[in-house]
Amino acid sequence: MVQTPISPDKKLSKLEGLKEKSNFLREPLATELLEDTTHFSENAIQLLKFHGSYQQDNRDNRVKGQEKDYQMMLRTRSPGGFIPAELYLTLERLSEEYGNHTLRVTTRQGFQIHGILKKNLKTTISEIVRSMGSTLGACGDLNRNVMAPPAPFKNKPEYQYAWEYANKIADLLTPQTGAYYEIWLDGEKVISAEEAEEVKAARQRNGNGTIFHDCEEPIYGKHYMPRKFKCSVTVPGDNSIDVYTHDVSLVVITNKKGKLEGFNILAGGGLGRTHKKEDTFPRIADPIGYVAKEDVYDLMKAIVATQRDYGDRSDRRHARMKYLLEDWGVDKFKAKVEEYFGKSIAPFKDLPKWKYQDFLGWHEQGDGKLFLGISVENGRVKNEGKFQLKTALREIIEQFHLPMRLTANHNIILYDIEPTQKQSIAKILTKRGIELNPEAIDPLIRYSMACPAFPTCGLAITESERALPGVIARLRTLLDHLGMAEENFVVRMTGCPNGCARPYMAELGFVGIVPETYQIWLGGTPDQTRLAKPYTDKMPVEDLETFFEPIFVYFKQNRQPEESFGIFCDRVGFDALRQFSANYTLGSYMETDTSKKRKFRKNQQRVSVPDELFPRLKDAAKQEGRPMNQIIADALNDYFTKRGNN
Template sequence: MVKSAPPEIANRKPSKIEGIKENSNFLREPVATELLEDTNRFSEKAIQILKFHGSYQQDNRDNRVKGQEKDYQFMLRTRSPGGFIPPQLYLTLDKLSNEYGNNTMRVTTRQGFQLHGILKKNLKATIAAIVKSMGSTLGACGDLNRNVMAPPAPFKNQPEYQYAWEYANNIADLLTPQTGAYYEIWLDGEKAISGEEDPEIKAARERNGNGTVFHDNPEPIYGTHYMPRKFKICVTVPGDNSVDLYTQDLTLVVITNDKDELEGFDIFAGGGLGRTHNKEETFARAADPIGYVAKEDVYDLVKAVVATQRDYGDRVNRRHARLKYLINDWGVEKFQSMVEKYLGKPLEAFKPLPEWKYKDFLGWNEQGDGKLFVGISIDNGRVKDEGSFQLKTAVREIVEQFNLPIRLTPNHNLIFYDIDPENQIAIEKILKDNGVNSNPEKVNSLVRYAMACPALPTCGLAITESERAIPSILQRIEKLLNKVGLKNEHFVIRMTGCPNGCARPYMAELGFVGSAPEAYQIWLGGSPNQTRLAEPYVNKLPINELESFLEPIFVYFRNSREQEESFGDFCARVGFDEIRKFSENYKPETSNNKRKPSHRITVRNEIYTHLKEIANSQGKSMTDLVNEAVVEYLNIKC
């Protein structure tokens, strides 16, 4: 049996939060006691345990007044595996956001909903209403498995998508905390949804392969101390990277046979983006391929990975506590070996996979069974009514009239599905009447692929603005692209108000990470399909210097890109040294020295491949090589 304490930290003092978890009576205290107190806030110890119940205590910094108590309020986050929101739950969340919240809801980048602005006195009523409407907030935050992600596309004629939904939901159930604290505190002990648990999931949770389970413990998988830090899982299908699979602690990829029958799962592990400025020991990391597991062993495999992190993750230094650091310290081979010990058998060889592509599933689509789905782009995930844009009203009216289920997307958009074709016109009219666009071609291309975290005024970790700043920043970038002759160019832009990476900026082609008030660390070089980490280029860019900073980089990109090359791929290919060299020697373009529009020609694929190889070998650009060849062939005098 594998030992359950890492020898390297066994004699070191665990972090303060480890003690808070140990003394919480399995997530009950001091939340249960302090909830009854006539105050507008919880203590620091209670705040840490409250996270496990799906809530963060925040204060609205816009309302801070010196000498007065802070404007304390609470954010609630739903546990919604695969982004599934049944219609009755949506209507409840919509009502709660108006009755107790700030009149908005926010789609998260992990496919849940967040409610903001809830007061302590209304917290119990809010959570109770969510649970009674087939929802939950249990485990949406805290040191345990977070919301399990899956591609949101409801393709009924592609079985792998249905498998991804099924297993995302089952794994979420497998790893749900078993303590009765949640229902005791928020529903006075009543478990509102009494559906029988899948016997296979129950058996898998109780099955003790090789030390993965604590017997005679209310938490058979987590134990008294739960996980060292948060743990993130997704299930996806080959080729579909709508879930940002490389950023997860554990990713499972559905593998089917020629008959579309599920056979097993490829395994990735060790991704994670949270880091701390000026702490080089913290870093973003992309997940590694680990192996393959047959479908009958997948739940034991999940337990084995969780147990490895549970027992060997760092419980002393929380900045070093994520699975990515354990794998980085151990190496993939040692990690794989430990997982195999917990699993009780070796992993199989990783199965070949196609190239990953990012997909957002916007617009009207057929779902494969005669019905339709429609993806709606939501700026930064904020569902609200503002001026002529009445998104919140539109979504509510559609759910009320057509009783449609919803899938939230990892890019914080929303999908209605199971739509009868005869209802398409009526739904489109509701959207149009409320100023909501369903045509992805009419969505600004920079906005379409951008994400930002909430940041100020409510996030306690925010260093600077994000959600409130990104609209104007995207407009400035678009204006600059037009100025330098890159009209309609688009790439993945992501912004966060701090380095924790909630909007996944470290996978972006252009990432903004808050580093000081009105200043950002700039990351460049991620890929359009989110398969490559970006790298930090500048540590602190005052946002008022945005145009002068980006203009030379965009001009260099315009002048030296390869055919159809994206901005992120260009930055990764040429490297930061060359970008800096060009920027240092750059003279802003004027009407006198502005580069004339380039003329594009097309060559056959096989010629393009040869050109690229020769250009690379000679250290020339493909444009220069083609010009030299044409001049020589036509004997042109230039």
């Protein structure tokens, strides 16, 4: 009999009791959905997550003495980032009818719709399901969206295997409760794709205590997982999905003829942490071993069962599987998995070096057709000024009925494009202000990520998505003035320490700690193969230039040939960076061209731009190839010169 080993002196968290009493994710959610209220209770909110939604309130619209501006965020479950044409058009329409008129690509290859009112939630979910989509398991204490490389290479069988098994693992670990269809579709079970027979059989196979017999949830049981559980499937060398950051990552192994033989397994990754709680920390996954393809489902069930039965259900901060690996060590974890698996796990096979790829621009997909990677800054699909990405995508999907894949760097890939369609598609995007040449995109923007944060995320401490464009512009201006105009590195920002934009793998990570102040993490790699480390606990965003100027100068003066910023910071060490910064005189290394020279003062004040002017400023910056703050500075110089105040 499967039990959850909990120390006698530890009490189960409140949420464990809620899951047990919910009748497999039904109550009190089902009852409260029928009530004429603007929001759900705290208990219903916890169950709502399993169905793919978070209750939020728009903090921009808070009015003292009035009820919060309650709204729902809805997230799709899209293994491998697959969004069929019909589903995209439905999501786009729903975002207009019930959402805030934007879609957001997540860093786990799904779409989010923000701003849905409680009264419209059932309609929104039911229409998504009827359009070949799902939100079940996109949030909550179970397996989340299974990630896979988004590149649609038809002539590289390993990519096709990664897609295939991302779907199959997602199906294997999908909740089996009927609650989802009962609540959102009045019991009508809409099936968008038939499960493979091998997956159905594997779900019911006992495997030494991996399942609960005669239970609505054979794999999860009535308590589901201790915390969220994240998986990915990738191919050797392709780290477009941050392979080390998942609870479990499978790496496709093929023979010389391209036939699937099995998978390498990594386990124990995860990035979420809590400020001032040193027992919480980011961790990268460890190599566990190799499994033959015919055993992959049983091994996945064994890993899930190990975390399900031995993960910490008393302290949710300590409940992720990464802490089980950290506490036990790889050998003990592997031994317990082998007990459930029923056999030994084979040794990990050698792999080539990992490389990050974003697949932007035009590519041949190997069957005579093309795919196009489109950069989506911070993942926000919207219309703003002359940049009309939302309209452009709708026009293209309506006209050409193309599928898309969402990427882990919150970009979009359109594929199965006939060569004869290329010119028409490019014309639509160019007309709507969308840049198709990836080399024309500032690399600081191209390789950056931010989480949504304010105003909707309830965990946000400070800004992220809305702040990062300005931060990137200021970094670029600083680099320009230091004679480092060609420099680029991976920048990621989050508004809290939970790490949704994976800042702890970046070369330069910003992690919100108090309003307008960030922890700075340095030392990750361009290919996301090593954790960054915390360099300073609190950097007010107003001090950005004075903080980074000495660090960038030290990098310029002491880097090795072709050495990236993150690798440099890790090599020289933080003590050297701090010592140089302490002895550095601000402005001493600026370009000597006085027409370009800027000296940044400590604690300089920021200048706000009216909302109605910001799109025009952004357009001008893109057209002229200049940072927004440089345009503002030049305009102010012209103003004071005309007044004779220079």
